Amino acid sequence: MAEIKDPENTIRMETTKGSVVIELFPGVAPAHVARIKELAREGFYDGVVFHRVIDGFMAQTGDPTGTGMGGSEKPDLKAEFSNLSHVRGTCSMARSQNPNSANSQFFICFEESPWLNRQYSIWGQVIEGMENIDKIKRGEPVQDPDKIISMRVVADAA
Known part of the structure; x- marks a missing residue:
């Protein structure tokens, strides 16, 4: 079990493949972390599929339409690029x-993807359950895709 240092800045995501714990980085991407927490608290991600999953690269989710073209009704965010690496x-x-x-929409990297560095806003890191992300069905689009069952801020579950 991963040690949860800050429940307010930790997400527990239940997927059709199992549980995943994500440590958030509010000091790196404060607006993006705030958005992820806001949407999680609204239940926005519940039932959303992993619509684009590329072997050896990443699993993408967060589109309520499941097409890769959708998003929330909230305004888009300004980029918060950092010197962190996509690992x-x-x-x-x-x-x-x-x-x-x-x-x-967000994605979780299966392995190091240095060409993404300083091009995309990193907001967190999986600290437990990466083996469950590895099990997600691949495809573009995915046939009969895996999905997020629930996504919650850990502090809210206490």
Whole structure:
């Protein structure tokens, strides 16, 4: 079991493949962390599928339409690029060509992806359950995709 240092900045995501714990980085991407927590608290991610899953690269989710074209009704976020690296378990925001277009979609890296560094806003790191992310069905789009059952801020479950 991973040690949860700050329940207010930790997410527990239940997926169809098992539980995943994500440590949030409010000091690195405060607006993105605030958005992830806000959407999690609203139940926005519950039932959302992993619509784009590329072997050896990443699993993407966070689109309520399941198409890769949707997002929340909240305004897009300004980029919060950092010097952190995209490594195995990195949680980072998906976006369009516009760097300031992140909204609700995010991805989790299966392995190191250095070409993403300083191009996407990193907001967290998987600290437990990466083996469950590894089990998510692959595809673009995924046939009969795995999904997020629930995604909650750990502090709220106490």
